[in-house]
Amino acid sequence: MSTLLPSELSILLLEASDTQRKIISSKLSEEGFSNIQTATTITDALTIISRYQPDLITSAMHFEDGTALDLLKQVRENSQYEDIQFMLVSSECRREHLEVYRQAGVVAILPKPFASEHLLKALNSTLDLLSDDELELSHFDVHDLKVLVVDDSKMARNIIKRTISNLGLRLITEAVDGAQAIEIMQDNLFDLVITDYNMPSVDGLALTQFIRNDSQQCHVPILMVSSEANDAHLTNVAQAGVNALCDKPFEPKLVKQLLYQLLDD
Numbered sequence: 001m002s003t004l005l006p007s008e009l010s011i012l013l014l015e016a017s018d019t020q021r022k023i024i025s026s027k028l029s030e031e032g033f034s035n036i037q038t039a040t041t042i043t044d045a046l047t048i049i050s051r052y053q054p055d056l057i058t059s060a061m062h063f064e065d066g067t068a069l070d071l072l073k074q075v076r077e078n079s080q081y082e083d084i085q086f087m088l089v090s091s092e093c094r095r096e097h098l099e100v101y102r103q104a105g106v107v108a109i110l111p112k113p114f115a116s117e118h119l120l121k122a123l124n125s126t127l128d129l130l131s132d133d134e135l136e137l138s139h140f141d142v143h144d145l146k147v148l149v150v151d152d153s154k155m156a157r158n159i160i161k162r163t164i165s166n167l168g169l170r171l172i173t174e175a176v177d178g179a180q181a182i183e184i185m186q187d188n189l190f191d192l193v194i195t196d197y198n199m200p201s202v203d204g205l206a207l208t209q210f211i212r213n214d215s216q217q218c219h220v221p222i223l224m225v226s227s228e229a230n231d232a233h234l235t236n237v238a239q240a241g242v243n244a245l246c247d248k249p250f251e252p253k254l255v256k257q258l259l260y261q262l263l264d265d
Helices: 018-030 042-051 068-076 095-103 116-129 154-166 178-187 204-214 231-240 252-263
Strands: 010-014 035-039 056-059 085-090 108-111 146-150 171-175 192-196 222-226 244-247
Touching: 010 018, 010 042, 018 035, 018 116, 035 042, 042 056, 042 068, 056 068, 068 085, 068 095, 085 095, 085 116, 095 108, 108 116, 116 154, 116 252, 146 154, 146 178, 154 171, 154 192, 154 252, 171 178, 178 192, 178 204, 192 204, 192 252, 204 222, 204 231, 222 252, 244 252
Parallel strands: 010 035, 010 056, 056 085, 085 108, 146 171, 146 192, 192 222, 222 244
Antiparallel strands: none
């Protein structure tokens, strides 16, 4: 196990407000995160990232030259920055405005104002993402397990892959939606399926129903990742045969617990 310490995590804090910047910097320092750089605009942030790549970007939502989403897209589209994690700190509470950030694979979304325990939880998720902590299974060699990851968002798939790779799961196949997943499963066997709920064409519910009712792999464990708040929808997927549900943003510690439940019973 290779664990990153708080003092080793490099953070870029992007915040236009001097007051908020000081508050967040102070809270980070209190929790032992001392390697902090700051920026007030998207342009400044991109300049810093190009010169000194941080482990984590902690960003507000709105700036004079764009939004956090603009920065997030530029970071995610550059392969050199694929290991940079992103945390949003915003007073925005409307779910539909935050959904695009969840789908983009942020490590956490914190409200303003936030409690110290919420910040620490989000930072620990970042440390988990950047640390190797392989599963130790009783009945399987984790390196031999074949996983199918299904999500229409490439950025979300990358987050999932990074998380489970750190847990020792390396044989990963990707599908961009349920339809492609069904095609892949016709010719390939898997030990685990991790799927998004909301997808075009064939969504996570339909994929689950296919696996349980029409495939040769009806007993494969299914972990569904969803930002869906509709209880009726979640009840439907549970009844369809999903073994475990995990919310977006993806929390590595919870994912590890769920995978132990699914793979080590």
